[in-house]
Amino acid sequence: MPMLNILTYPDKFLGQPAKPVKNIDGTTQKIIEDMSFTMYNSKGVGLAAIQVGFDKSLILYDVSQCEEKRSLQILINPRIIESNGRIISEKEGCLSVPDLRADVKRAESILVEAFDREGKPMRIDAEGYLAIVLQHEIDHLNGILFIDHISALKRELYKRRIKKQLRK
Numbered sequence: 045m046p047m048l049n050i051l052t053y054p055d056k057f058l059g060q061p062a063k064p065v066k067n068i069d070g071t072t073q074k075i076i077e078d079m080s081f082t083m084y085n086s087k088g089v090g091l092a093a094i095q096v097g098f099d100k101s102l103i104l105y106d107v108s109q110c111e112e113k114r115s116l117q118i119l120i121n122p123r124i125i126e127s128n129g130r131i132i133s134e135k136e137g138c139l140s141v142p143d144l145r146a147d148v149k150r151a152e153s154i155l156v157e158a159f160d161r162e163g164k165p166m167r168i169d170a171e172g173y174l175a176i177v178l179q180h181e182i183d184h185l186n187g188i189l190f191i192d193h194i195s196a197l198k199r200e201l202y203k204r205r206i207k208k209q210l211r212k
C-alpha cells in the first residue's frame with residue numbers, strides 16, 4: 045500500500061472546503077485503505093482526505109491509542125449537528141502542521157451525523173477527547189486548521205518559523 049503524501053501548512057489546498065462524497069465507489073474504498081495505512085504509519089490519531097490531496101468529505105480516526113487493539117473509524121460526509129459546553133484541548137497537534145502544539149478551545153460534547161463506509165447513516169454522541177478529535181477532523185473538511193483557532197500572534201510566529209525552514 046502506498047504511503048500518501050501529507051500536505052502541510054501553508055499549502056493552499058488545506059484551506060479548501062471538501063466536497064460531499066456522492067457515491068462510495070472503488071476509488072473511495074481505495075483512498076480509505078491508503079489513508080488508513082498513512083495515518084497509522086504517521087502515528088496520527090485522525091486524518092482527513094483533504095490532507096492527502098483528496099477534496100472529499102471523508103475522515104478516518106482511531107482514538108484507541110493501542111497498537112494491539114486498533115479501532116479504525118471511517119466517517120463519510122460528517123456534520124456536527126449539536127455542540128455543547130467548552131473545554132480546552134491541551135497541546136493539540138496536526139500532521140499538516142508540523143512542530144507545533146497549542147491549546148485550542150473546543151466544544152465539550154457534540155453530536156455528529158455521518159455515513160459509514162457502506163453508506164449506512166450513523167450518529168455519534170461524543171464527548172471529551174473523542175469530541176476534540178472529531179471537531180479537529182471535521183474542521184479540516186471546512187478548510188480550517190487548528191492554528192486558525194489560536195491567537196493571531198502565535199499563528200504569525202509559526203508562519204515565520206515555517207517560512208524560514210522552507211528557505212533553507
Ligand code: NI
Pocket residue numbers: 137138139140180181184
Ligand atoms: Ni489535523
